[in-house]
Amino acid sequence: MKLLGKDKEVSPVDTQFLADLSDITTVGRYQVIRKLGQGSMGVVYLGRDPYINRNVSIKISRPNANVPGEKLEKFRERFFLEAQSAGSLLHPNIVAVYDAGLYKDFCYITMEYVDGLPLARFCREGHLLSISKAVEIIFTVCKGLDFAHKQGLIHRDVKPSNIMISRSGRIKITDFGIAQVKSEQSSSKGLIGSPGYMSPEQVKEQPVSDTSDIFSLGCVLYEVLTGEKAFPGENCFSVMYKITHDEPTPVRVIRPELPEILWKIIQKALAKEAKQRYQSCMDFAFDLRVALRGVKGGAKTDKIENVVDYIQSVPFFEDFSKAQVKGILNSSNVFKVSSGKVIVAEGEIDDSFFILLSGKASVRKGAKRIAMIQRGECFGEMSYLSGQSRAATVVAETDCIFLKISAMLLDRAASSIQLLFLRKFALTLIRRLSKF
Numbered sequence: 001m002k003l004l005g006k007d008k009e010v011s012p013v014d015t016q017f018l019a020d021l022s023d024i025t026t027v028g029r030y031q032v033i034r035k036l037g038q039g040s041m042g043v044v045y046l047g048r049d050p051y052i053n054r055n056v057s058i059k060i061s062r063p064n065a066n067v068p069g070e071k072l073e074k075f076r077e078r079f080f081l082e083a084q085s086a087g088s089l090l091h092p093n094i095v096a097v098y099d100a101g102l103y104k105d106f107c108y109i110t111m112e113y114v115d116g117l118p119l120a121r122f123c124r125e126g127h128l129l130s131i132s133k134a135v136e137i138i139f140t141v142c143k144g145l146d147f148a149h150k151q152g153l154i155h156r157d158v159k160p161s162n163i164m165i166s167r168s169g170r171i172k173i174t175d176f177g178i179a180q181v182k183s184e185q186s187s188s189k190g191l192i193g194s195p196g197y198m199s200p201e202q203v204k205e206q207p208v209s210d211t212s213d214i215f216s217l218g219c220v221l222y223e224v225l226t227g228e229k230a231f232p233g234e235n236c237f238s239v240m241y242k243i244t245h246d247e248p249t250p251v252r253v254i255r256p257e258l259p260e261i262l263w264k265i266i267q268k269a270l271a272k273e274a275k276q277r278y279q280s281c282m283d284f285a286f287d288l289r290v291a292l293r294g295v296k297g298g299a300k301t302d303k304i305e306n307v308v309d310y311i312q313s314v315p316f317f318e319d320f321s322k323a324q325v326k327g328i329l330n331s332s333n334v335f336k337v338s339s340g341k342v343i344v345a346e347g348e349i350d351d352s353f354f355i356l357l358s359g360k361a362s363v364r365k366g367a368k369r370i371a372m373i374q375r376g377e378c379f380g381e382m383s384y385l386s387g388q389s390r391a392a393t394v395v396a397e398t399d400c401i402f403l404k405i406s407a408m409l410l411d412r413a414a415s416s417i418q419l420l421f422l423r424k425f426a427l428t429l430i431r432r433l434s435k436f
């Protein structure tokens with residue numbers, strides 16, 4: 001396809017591209033078994049790693065034809081840099097990147113092979129998933145994205161074809177990092193792929209942050225629930241206009257049995273202003289979990305099992321075993337408070353303590369802000385340790401999710417758990433004191 005401007009879609013995968021790959025049998029050390037699919041940036045093959053003796057997926061890309069030598073070098077450089085950063089992501093819901101290399105004048109990347117289907121297959125009328133299954137999938141994608149965001153990586157191309165569902169029901173996000181190369185190619189060549197899931201800031205070519213992925217995931221949630229695109233359009237230009245100016249059709253117009261809460265969640269994820277959206281995927285996941293509770297057959301994700309992994313990844317709990325976290329969760333509460341709300345008030349008598357799981361909070365004495373609390377830090381432990389009333393007020397600076405643990409529970413817990421908590425409290429105190 002030729003490209004002329006932003007309203008034109010292009011694809012480097014043209015007849016020449018495919019012809020140049022027609023005799024492919026090996027790529028690097030990998031045997032090519034068969035073609036799995038094709039996207040706007042390249043072709044994906046099922047391959048076999050003869051050394052490790054496992055199946056892999058091989059994605060082959062090449063910059064647009066007629067790119068001068070210098071740009072070609074730049075493309076390759078970027079490609080490998082992105083493969084490297086994606087390669088550092090190890091999470092059960094993210095397709096692992098194994099290797100990258102050159103094949104003729106193509107670049108290739110080998111990844112974990114997912115024996116299954118992309119979510120795109122279930123975003124069509126007649127193939128829709130149950131509401132609870134659809135929400136559970138997006139909940140799981142939130143967990144993978146949250147992990148990547150905490151490592152400083154933004155996906156930039158979250159869409160149904162980049163979410164794979166394995167035969168055994170595992171959910172894996174693919175194509176991390178590739179979107180950056182794609183967008184760089186796009187800006188010089190027109191738009192590669194569909195803009196249907198881009199955030200308004202991506203459309204306007206403004207800097208993006210984690211909340212851009214949240215917008216894209218909001219589009220996916222809309223589509224997996226309704227079978228229709230949140231921002232449909234005849235061409236790229238009309239889609240991009242809708243993303244920046246229009247509200248999508250309310251989901252219940254399309255699927256009346258959808259609960260109102262899901263529409264509220266979608267609207268928050270799809271806010272045009274990044275600041276109005278969920279500020280973290282954990283925050284997004286929390287609301288999806290609440291919605292699931294109300295959906296028939298949706299109790300599964302509510303199971304403690306799903307939350308344990310996340311909590312274990314929070315710095316405070318890194319030394320706790322899965323069983324210990326599970327035990328603590330069984331007798332504690334996960335709470336969400338909106339930005340601006342008081343969590344703990346100075347002078348209050350209460351000996352429970354808290355661990356911030358997501359968001360930011362501030363410690364205040366009178367009107368003065370004396371410290372900030374970040375994700376994974378505890379607060380309120382002084383009352384527990386000293387038996388005094390609260391010495392300061394803690395206010396949510398953003399929407400926050402935290403774990404509230406009662407002192408009574410800790411007193412009844414096994415001594416190994418008590419010791420772990422006391423050690424963490426001591427480390428927290430040392431860190432706080434070292435700041436003075």
Ligand SMILES: Nc1ncnc2c1ncn2[C@@H]1O[C@H](COP(=O)(O)OP(=O)(O)OP(=O)(O)O)[C@@H](O)[C@H]1O
Binds near residue numbers: 116118162192194
């Ligand atoms: N890790 C994988 N394991 C198994 N199949 C995969 C894997 N990655 C991609 N595929 C298959 O290859 C197809 C093409 O993927 P590709 O990423 O090239 O394009 P896309 O995501 O559909 O679109 P675009 O290039 O516009 O982002 C996918 O739809 C999927 O069916």
Ligand SMILES: [Mg+2]
Binds near residue numbers: 039161162174175
């Ligand atoms: Mg893809």
